[in-house]
Amino acid sequence: MKKLGFGMMRLPKSDKDDETSIIQEEVDKMADLFLEKGFTYFDTAYVYHDGKSEGAFKKAVADKHPHEDYQIADKLPIFAIKKAEEMEPIFQEELERLGVDYIDYFLIHNVSGFSDHALKNTDPFKFGVEKKAEGKVKHVGFSSHADAKYIEDVIKQHPDMDFIQLQINYLDWENDAIQSKECYEVACKYNLPVIVMEPLKGGFLANVPKEAEKLMRDYNGQSPVEWAFRFLISLDNVMMVLSGASSYEQLKENIEIFEDIKPLNDEELEILRKVREIINANIAIDCTGCNYCLSSCPQNILIPKLFNMYNEDMIQNPGPTEFTAVGNAYVNYAKEAKHGLASDCIDCQACIPKCPQHINIPEELVKVKDHFETPLYGFNQQEE
Ligand code: SF4
Ligand code: SF4
Known part of the structure; x- marks a missing residue:
């Protein structure tokens, strides 16, 4: 499986203030190109685009292609679930919205302190494992923005997970709040393949300070986006990188990068370290984290x-x-x-x-x- 996934959370819209105003014709074109170039992994969620992303996938992919030609990832919105009985109807609604009989990668969505209340009243992990036993789900995992310790606790409590989805990019790699590196290492420790979300930090890494971009371009002519993706490909345990492309052009650029992508060499990793320093120098409060206060x-x-x-x-x-x-x-x-x-x-x-x-x-x-x-x-x- 090629390692670029089509993340359907920022699809093209006709009205920037209306999440439901998805431009279906453009999504169709994007999905056509994606599949034509041999990429097969699509990622959506119950809540993306105020509940309309799954339907956009159905029209662009499921209605036109046999399921053997693609993989679809969807998520159980635990933060919106108050009682255990609500999980089955939501799951059935997801299948219907997607237009499929089974989900390839089923994720418990955003397992963190934010969803603690739902985890107290329900057991979405058990629910996912049951769906797998029924053949309605091929792989069960969870996504999280929590810190490494929290994630390790979740994995220990639920050793039957097949994969994990984490926020990883070169800027968050050594960031104390996000802890990308530590979270990735926890996943490796428990042999969980990693699906990467926010590889460009919400698009921020496509528009880095000029000085940082110059360092990258002067070395090999490649764009900041290509450097950001290549950093992720350098991590052995990454099985998929999700691109949240919001236009045909963006997705096309990402596809071109992934058609012949190579890991970063040591010299390039060193340049990326300098790029990180430049970006960090542009930050709001000049705190060095010395802890003296x-x-x-x-x-x-x-x-x-x-x-x-x-x-x-x-x-x-x-x-x-x-x-x-x-x-x-x-x-x-x-x-x-x-x-x-x-x-x-x-x-x-x-x-x-x-x-x-x-x-x-x-x-x-x-x-x-x-x-x-x-x-x-x-x-x-x-x-x-
Ligand atoms: S003393 Fe506190 S606020 Fe000042 S740089 Fe150190 S950690 Fe930051
Ligand atoms: S409570 Fe006092 S010591 Fe603490 S951050 Fe505020 S000003 Fe500083």
């Missing part, structure tokens, strides 16, 4: 961790306009009652003299609070 805080706020998350999200999602993996990491952090949130800062200023970077920490924490602690991330909502 930590012990001074009476509110036990993990200041560098929060600054790191803020920097990450400001690169990708300055609004913020969408629910990102970093936002999810902040939500997970908020659930750990032992640490203070940005909003718990009482402006005592005890931390300021400790900071070698002379950062006005309480002032910056207000920005962190304004960015993450919003209704978008489930904060400031009225209690029921």
Whole structure:
């Protein structure tokens, strides 16, 4: 199986504010090209495009081709499930929306602190394994944006999973909030093949700072997108890389890259390290993560961790306009009652003299609070 998957979460739309306004003719053309070039893996989810992505797949692929010619991945939206009885009807609806009799890769969608409430009341892992036994699912796995420890705990509790889907790209590889490298290593430790999501960090790695792009182009003429994909192909345990292409042209570019893709050599890995440094130099709060400020805080706020998350999200999602993996990491952090949130800062200023970077920490924490602690991330909502 070729390693590029067609991620159907950012399909072309006629109205940028309307997720359901998918341009079906363009999706048809994209799917035709994809299959014609020998690629076969499609990825969708119950919630993508407000429930319309699965139907777009049906029209573009399932209605036109025998199932033996492709693989479809779909996901159980545990964050939207309150009772165990809701899983079967959703699964049946998924089969119907997709226009298939079985799902090749079935994922428990976004297993993390965000979905804890659902995991308490239901057992979606068992449900997936049962569907596999019935032949309705070929492989069962889960996707997650949680940290490495959380993921390892889930794998230990559910050793019958066949694969895992993780956010990996060269910028998140050594990022403390996302922990791509550590999560990948956990997957390797338990022999779980990895499907990569967000290989371009939501498109951000296609538009890196000019200086960083120059380094890459001067070395071999290849685009930042090609470098980002080649980094992932260099990881032995990656079985699939999902491209969330939102136009025919983007998908075509990705296909051309994957038709003859090669891992990065040592010299190229070194260049990518410099690229990472340049990108990181463009970030919002100049915190080096030295931790000197930590012990001074009476509110036990993990200041560098929060600054790191803020920097990450400001690169990708300055609004913020969408629910990102970093936002999810902040939500997970908020659930750990032992640490203070940005909003718990009482402006005592005890931390300021400790900071070698002379950062006005309480002032910056207000920005962190304004960015993450919003209704978008489930904060400031009225209690029921
Ligand atoms: S100003 Fe805020 S972050 Fe700094 S020590 Fe006081 S409570 Fe903690
Ligand atoms: S002391 Fe300053 S640079 Fe060091 S972790 Fe705290 S905020 Fe960041």
